[in-house]
Amino acid sequence: MKSIAELEEKLSRPSAALIEDLSRITGDIIILGVGGKMGPSLAKMLLRAIEAAKLNKKVIGVSRFSDARAKADLQDHGLQCISADLLDDKALQALPDVENVIYMAGRKFGTSGNAHSTWAMNTYLPGRVAEKFQNSRMVIFSSGNIYPYVHYGSGGATENTPPEPLGEYAQSCLGRERIFEYYSHRYGIPMLIYRLNYAIDLRYGNLLEIGKMVFEGHPIDLRSGHMNVIWQGDANEIAIRSLLHTSSPPRLLNVTGPETISIRQLAEIFGNIFGNEPVFQNEPEPYVLLNNASQCHRLFGYPGTSLLEMVEMTADWIRHDGEILNKPTHFQEREGKY
Secondary structure (H helix, E strand, O other): OOOHHHHHHHHOOOOHHHHHHHOOOOOOEEEEOOOOOOHHHHHHHHHHHHHHHOOOOOEEEEEOOOOHHHHHHHHHOOOEEEEOOOOOHHHHHOOOOOOEEEEOOOOOOOOOOOHHHHHHHHHHHHHHHHHHOOOOEEEEEEEHHHOOOEEOOOOOEOOOOOOOOOHHHHHHHHHHHHHHHHHHHHHOOOEEEEEEOOEEEOOEOHHHHHHHHHHHOOEEEOOOOEEOOEEHHHHHHHHHHHHHHOEOOOEEEEEOOOOOEEHHHHHHHHHHHHOOOOEEEOOOOOEEOOEOOHHHHHHHOOOOOOHHHHHHHHHHHHHOOOOOOOOOOOOOOOOOOO
């Protein structure tokens, strides 16, 4: 895979299971925060699935749309775009009432030194959104960062693991969940809280960062020596299909791939592909941020894109100098400072 067009096609390709499930979801769909890393490909996948299922269903995407080209691209694919700052209450209240909400709005990077903006986006806004869409069903994007670090041999934190967020970003993510949970109880809003850990495409993500370090000969810090990943297309499909699994009180769902990945072993695989010897520093700590997504896999099956396929595509992308987004994951951060 060498072009953005090929990548976008794969990221937005709907599965037969998604097309079938979409026919069971009644009503139109609004995506709040569609302009982020995952939103555009989620919207395109949704639109392709609607077309394949021959459904009469509108999809609306809301974002500030600071990139006019990105907005035009989504409109060309059939998305009804609304430019709005969700923190502007007048703009929020002016949005159409829609039966299904996929909530992707949030703030992560830049939290250190600007925590007030993160808390406003991640905890104040959810209350306003829940009031506005109290008659809808909602899938709420959250983060696996709300969990404590667990032993790398534990299999990862499950939905029953008590939250123990480290740092203000993770704390604000738990705050987002609690505010939505409150309104779910208050109004009976069916919700699913979608705890993601970590999605990748070829332009950003843990695999890209590790692969580039091997390719360029930079040392890899092994202190956070294990991780989870999932292909962004698979993660987006799960988010859409999760509209069929909402409840009040909210259902919790960890979303990631099935493997606990050794970063050392991953780097060595990249090294074999590139013909480079990886450079390591430090030793793995026994406790890391890991999620167990067994419940997700029971509901939706295993992700369609395997780890080795992701590695091979990422290596090919790096070798061909593919476009890269300047959005580092900070997956090696161990103090919760983003």
